[in-house]
Amino acid sequence: xxxxxSAILIPETAKIRVKDFNLYYGGFHALKDITVxxxxxxxxxxxxxxxxxxxxxLRSINRMNDTIxxxxxxxxxxxDGKDIYGxxxxxxxxxxxxxxxxxxPVVFPLSVFDNVACALRVQGITDRTLLSDIVEESLKxxxxxxxxxxxxxxxxxxxSLGNQQKLCIARAISTRPDVILLDEPCSALDPIATLRIExxxxxxxxxxxxxxxxxxxxxxxxASDYTIFMLDGQLVEWGPTRDIFTNPKDxxxxxxxxxxxx
Amino acid sequence: MKRSQNERxxxxxxxLVALGSLGILTLIxxxxxxxxxxxxxxxxxxxxxxxxxxxxxxxxFGIFPMLVGSFMVTGGALAIGIPLGLGCAVYLSxxxxxxxxxxxxxxxxxxxxxxxxxxxxxxLTVVVPFIRTYFGGxxxxxxxxxxxxxxxxxxxxxxxxxxxxxxxxxxxxxxMMAVGATRWQAVRMxxxxxxxxxxxxxxxxxxxxxxxxxxxxxxxxxxxxAVPESLLDPVRTLTxxxxxxxxxxxxxxxxxxxxxxxxxFFLVTVLNLIAHAAVRGGSGR
Ligand SMILES: Nc1ncnc2c1ncn2[C@@H]1O[C@H](COP(=O)(O)OP(=O)(O)OP(=O)(O)O)[C@@H](O)[C@H]1O
Ligand SMILES: [Mg+2]
Numbered sequence: 001x002x003x004x005x006s007a008i009l010i011p012e013t014a015k016i017r018v019k020d021f022n023l024y025y026g027g028f029h030a031l032k033d034i035t036v037x038x039x040x041x042x043x044x045x046x047x048x049x050x051x052x053x054x055x056x057x058l059r060s061i062n063r064m065n066d067t068i069x070x071x072x073x074x075x076x077x078x079x080d081g082k083d084i085y086g087x088x089x090x091x092x093x094x095x096x097x098x099x100x101x102x103x104x105p106v107v108f109p110l111s112v113f114d115n116v117a118c119a120l121r122v123q124g125i126t127d128r129t130l131l132s133d134i135v136e137e138s139l140k141x142x143x144x145x146x147x148x149x150x151x152x153x154x155x156x157x158x159x160s161l162g163n164q165q166k167l168c169i170a171r172a173i174s175t176r177p178d179v180i181l182l183d184e185p186c187s188a189l190d191p192i193a194t195l196r197i198e199x200x201x202x203x204x205x206x207x208x209x210x211x212x213x214x215x216x217x218x219x220x221x222x223a224s225d226y227t228i229f230m231l232d233g234q235l236v237e238w239g240p241t242r243d244i245f246t247n248p249k250d251x252x253x254x255x256x257x258x259x260x261x262x
Numbered sequence: 263m264k265r266s267q268n269e270r271x272x273x274x275x276x277x278l279v280a281l282g283s284l285g286i287l288t289l290i291x292x293x294x295x296x297x298x299x300x301x302x303x304x305x306x307x308x309x310x311x312x313x314x315x316x317x318x319x320x321x322x323f324g325i326f327p328m329l330v331g332s333f334m335v336t337g338g339a340l341a342i343g344i345p346l347g348l349g350c351a352v353y354l355s356x357x358x359x360x361x362x363x364x365x366x367x368x369x370x371x372x373x374x375x376x377x378x379x380x381x382x383x384x385x386l387t388v389v390v391p392f393i394r395t396y397f398g399g400x401x402x403x404x405x406x407x408x409x410x411x412x413x414x415x416x417x418x419x420x421x422x423x424x425x426x427x428x429x430x431x432x433x434x435x436x437x438m439m440a441v442g443a444t445r446w447q448a449v450r451m452x453x454x455x456x457x458x459x460x461x462x463x464x465x466x467x468x469x470x471x472x473x474x475x476x477x478x479x480x481x482x483x484x485x486x487x488a489v490p491e492s493l494l495d496p497v498r499t500l501t502x503x504x505x506x507x508x509x510x511x512x513x514x515x516x517x518x519x520x521x522x523x524x525x526x527f528f529l530v531t532v533l534n535l536i537a538h539a540a541v542r543g544g545s546g547r
Contacts, residue, residue, distance in 0.1 A: 064440060095442035106437030108452045118451045119441035171441065 010037040015178060015209040016061065021075035023053075023060055025068070030056045032233045033075070038179070038226075043201060043210040045220035045241065048230035049256065054213040057230070058181050061211065062098040063091050079178070096123050098179040099172030104188050105164035112139070112159070112167060113152040119171045138170040142200055162193025169200065173208070180204065182212040186219065198223045217257055221245050229253045294527065298520030305514075310521060316487040318507065323518040325525065327489045331404075331497040332473060332529075334490060335483070338408025339415055339472040344465055346412070347419025351464075354420070355427035356449050367424060374417035382481030385410035390482055399494035402484030407497060410478050415468035422467060426460020427453060459541050466537035470530060476501040500526050 010017045014037035023031040030053050038044050046054045056065065063084060065071045076083045084094055108115055116135045125131060135152060139145040144166045148154065156167060165185055172180055182201075186194040201210055201223060214220050220227055221241060228238040229250075237244060237253045248254040302310055305323050313324015350370065354363040389409050394401030430453050438448035454461070476499075484496025485506060498506075504519050504526075511519055 062440065064436070067439070092442035092444070095440060100440040102433065102437065102440075104433065106433045106440075108434060108437070109456050110452070114451075118438070118443070121451065122438075122441050122443045122447055168437075175441070 010035065011039075014038060015040040015080065017076075017078040017081075019076040019078070021060065021077055022073060023056060023065065024070075024072045025056075026070035030233050031060065034235050036228055036235055036238055038209050038211055040178075040209050041205055041207070042225040043205055043212060043223060044226040044228060045224035046211065046213045046228045046230065047215070047217070047220050047256070048236075050215075052230045053233040054230055055183055056233075058100075058183050058211060058213055061179070061181055062095050062100055064100065066091065092122065096175040097177050098181060099175065099177040101165070101168050101172050101180065101182040101185050103184040105161060105168050107156045107159070107164045107167060109155070109157055111153045112144075112148060112156045115156045115167055116152075116171045116174050119174050123175055134174055135170075138174040139167075141173060141204070142166040142170045143196075144170060160193070162189050162196055165189060165193070165197060166200065169197075169204075173204070177208065179209045179211065182210070184213050184215060187215065194219070217259075229256060231256075291527070294520055294523045297517055298522075298524045301514055301517030301521040302524070305518065305521075310518070311525065314489060316503070318511070318515045318518070321514060323514075323521075325500065325503065325522055327487050328498050328500045328503045328522070329525070330489050331483075332499040332501070334404050334493075335407045335411060335479065335497060335499055336469060336472045338404055338493070339411030340465065340469060342408055342412030343415040343419050343468055343472070347416050347464070347468070348423055348461065350416070350420045351423040351427055352449060352454075355424050356445055356453065363424075367421065370417050370420045373413075374421075378414065378475060378478040379481070381410055381414050382478035385478060385482035393494065397494055399492075400484060400496060402482060402496050403494045404483075404490050404497045405493040406482040407479050407499075408493075410482050411472045411475055414475060414478060415471050418468045418471055419464050422464035423457070423461045426457040426464065429460065430456045462540045463537060466533060466540065470533055473526075473529065473533070474501060476505045480505060500529075 010019070016038040018034050018036045018038075021031060021034040022029070034057065046057065048054055059065050060073065061077060061084075065073075073085060077085060079094075079097065083089075108118070110118075113132070113135055116138055117131050120131055120134055125134070132152075136145060139148065139152065144163060147163065156164065159167060165188075169180070169182075169185075186197050189197065198219065201212065204210060205225075212224065224241045226238065227241045227244040229236045229244065229248075229252075231252055237248060237250045244253065245257060248257065301323070305313075310323060310325060311329065312326055313322070314326045315322050315324050316327065350366075354367055358366070385406055389406045390401035390403075392401075393399065393403060393406050397405070434452050434456060435448055438452050443451070479499055480502045483498060483502060485498045485502055486496040487498055487503075488495075490497045500522055504522050507515070508519055
């Protein structure tokens with residue numbers, strides 16, 4: 001019965017299919033029977049009140065919760081039909097397929113170049129010309145190359161916060177992943193830098209499957225194709241963003257997006 | 263009312279203490295220079311530093327062998343203590359569980375509390391015979407001193423670089439994990455480079471400790487006043503030179519020992535300057 005419901009709900013062609021996924025922090029049930037899918041070349045926004053499990057869910061998609069003590073999971077997350085929690089899955093490979101960007105830009109006190117190149121070196125790429133080609137390509141893809149004026153050797157920490165976040169996106173796409181996960185990527189940025197990142201996501205959408213967690217309702221409404229609303233570890237409602245925001249089926253969703261449920 | 267008075271008293275006391283220690287420091291410096299400079303004048307700076315023979319009975323005072331000795335022994339100690347200490351710190355900070363790390367770190371810090379004469383004694387009864395048996399020579403040697411000093415600088419090296427590694431934001435580790443890095447790759451590519459100014463500070467503190475240590479070195483170094491030709495030869499350091507002869511020296515001999523102190527003073531000052539520059543340069547980036 002459960003199985004059947006899942007099969008009906010999620011299209012087989014979706015890039016990522018999540019089936020009855022559960023996650024426990026020790027005895028705490030943080031994600032409850034999540035079933036949802038993420039489409040290719042689309043931006044999916046994940047919204048919900050603080051502590052509802054958005055970050056936990058996002059971190060499940062590249063298995064960042066693995067190293068947290070006491071975490072256990074049940075259910076499946078399929079990337080191109082392959083269960084990423086299945087046996088024999090190499091997390092280094094998985095994370096080259098699924099890039100991640102954090103709330104505060106994670107910029108290392110190295111050069112801009114090394115900030116991107118480290119992701120490639122982890123994947124075993126050491127050839128210098130190949131490295132610099134890919135770094136340049138990644139920086140161009142996030143519109144940072146011109147601002148650097150051709151000098152990727154400058155210290156990354158001297159960039160503005162908005163550009164630091166772009167740099168993080170460049171690192172995340174340097175391995176040519178299929179999926180990019182962004183956990184409140186704009187919450188540390190000013191409105192203009194936020195808009196830049198949104199524009200950037202819109203161009204990246206051509207190539208990637210994008211999942212973004214956001215607390216900003218306007219952002220979810222204007223910059224996503226699909227929206228997922230979560231509450232207390234459960235998925236309450238998901239669908240095309242326009243439907244969720246103009247015609248929510250669940251009262252709780254309506255309450256949240258209209259600000260009645262904080 | 264009362265409170266501000268108390269505060270004023272505390273402030274006054276503290277400034278007195280600070281001024282007092284500054285005063286004592288100045289006095290010591292002035293004293294060393296006053297006692298030592300006449301010898302430098304009489305012997306000649308160049309003869310003193312460059313002279314390869316030290317024969318107080320014939321009024322020949324050249325500290326070149328001790329200068330070389332201090333550098334060799336310090337270098338040897340660093341060659342042993344830095345990799346070991348850094349390795350320990352990386353293990354404790356990045357690989358062991360927090361509980362184990364706290365336990366091991368406090369144990370290593372206990373090492374710092376062991377009096378140096380005990381280190382010397384262990385060197386004398388374990389390291390020296392070991393070297394004599396397995397490597398040859400008298401056992402009292404550059405190598406023995408380096409090993410003993412290498413162990414003595416471990417606590418400094420471990421605890422300062424551990425703190426530097428812990429000060430690296432946790433988000434760097436998450437960031438590296440997110441690109442698929444193993445713990446070791448994260449350490450190598452990001453965590454060590456991020457902590458480098460702290461690690462450098464640890465190394466320089468350790469250098470100062472190694473350069474200044476006297477007792478333990480006297481016990482295992484052999485203290486011959488010739489330039490050592492190999493790691494198995496006996497050696498005398500600048501500090502040992504002062505400690506060994508101060509008791510019975512007089513006149514120009516005594517002054518020459520103070521002059522040795524002046525040289526040491528400059529070495530340590532230069533070291534400190536380098537340390538400051540390095541730490542500032544490292545964190546500025
Ligand atoms: N490492 C952990 N150990 C135990 N519980 C955790 C851990 N991380 C998160 N939680 C709990 O899991 C729940 C979901 O946390 P999560 O960080 O996923 O929420 P979130 O929706 O991202 O919140 P926010 O909007 O504040 O970022 C919270 O109740 C939180 O307390
Ligand atoms: Mg979160």
